Amino acid sequence: MNKPRKAVYQIADLRAVQEERFQHQMDLVFAGHPYYKEVFDREGLTRGDFRCLDDLRKLPITRKEDYIARPQEFRLRLDQVEGVSREERTVWDIIYTAGSTSDPTPFYDTSYDHYARISQLKRTAEIAGITQEDTVMNLFPLTSVPHQGFLSVLWGSQAVGAKLVSSFGGSFDGGFQLIRRSRETIDLIERQGVTVIWGIGFFLRRLVITAEEMGRDFSRVRLVLPMGEGSSAGMREDIRRRIANLGASDVRVLNGYGFTEMHGPSMECSEMGGFHLPKPARYFFEILDPETFEPLPEGRPGLVVMTHLDRRGTCLLRYLVGDICTMSSEACPACSGWEPRFSSIPYRTGSIVKVKGTLVNVSALIDVLSRIQGIEEYEIILTQKDRTDPFSEDIMLIKTTCPQHVFSSVSGQIREAVRRNQEVTPEVEWVPLEHFAATQMNYKFKRFKDERVRSHQTAPG
């Protein structure tokens, strides 16, 4: 069962490696996956129906609601399966993703998955350009349940042989008094000569602002990785300018895109250059038309649907991630890397919406806003003039943070760019940066909110 793994493959081999892994994965799913066994029975599907990846389309989509309602039934149960090693059967770790109500949803890693996770995060760190010469500051907080972000920095940094320090921010420490204040984290960054800062974008930026106010020395920093929702060009420029004030020049600000169910983020190698898949043969991604669920040609934005090809703990097939994105399998123009990339800024579904009778594409909107210089943070809210009246006129409201003295110019640019791109003129409101603090606590915040009384959404969500 533990065949030597093909360490190096290229784009030309990718599909063949994926097909081979898919066959083995389906053997395991048919042997011991409670949820999909039920689906196979219901749909009248047998093992012979899945001879290649294209056959996956016989299987209905798995929605997040299906998974979070019965997470235990998405775990492979391989105890009675012949030839399965101890590493493939033993639970090593449980990582949590957002749940339905208050309870987060567990995602199980066996020992096998744990090693797979480390090797994937090693590649992620390599794509970002982290090396043995680096000292990485992990800004992800201590949380009440394990989350993906903390593990990404922990294992990614260690796997490439970098030095690692952790800030231990957060609000919950069980009374053990482990939480460090920003000032102590800033001290650590200075004393350890930190070269890479990796954390949630909002908190990362706030820490940099505090250091700036204190006049500290971040001159060794060369790479900043603000995770969470896609970083706008304005936010990157802002971080770069502030870190320059702390003595660091030529700082790169790279973003990642990922979700708990794929182990870790896909990663930019260059700013706005797309997100490289770190281990592309471990997943099979489909990009589907939001209306028809038919596969779309490459380059068109659609629903991201993921199938695990190499899992032993929690295993998902045709899992609707809930984001819209495009993919590209062309070699990366920036680094020549062959791994396929998510090639646009992802956004949540429910995003082809009708505003004042006009269809608005939220993806395009986010793309437009992310490129306007000066915008540091923003969110798009659909609301109504009179929220007690369901027939009241729609309003698109864009709340944004930018330096106050440029607001009038920035709001003019926003109105004009959105009108030209989507044929709806938004209202623009300045809000302080703190406005976004609460919404970013959960790693991913929703840049787009439909708060209208009646539902206008046409896309499945």
Ligand SMILES: [Zn+2]
């Ligand atoms: Zn690249």
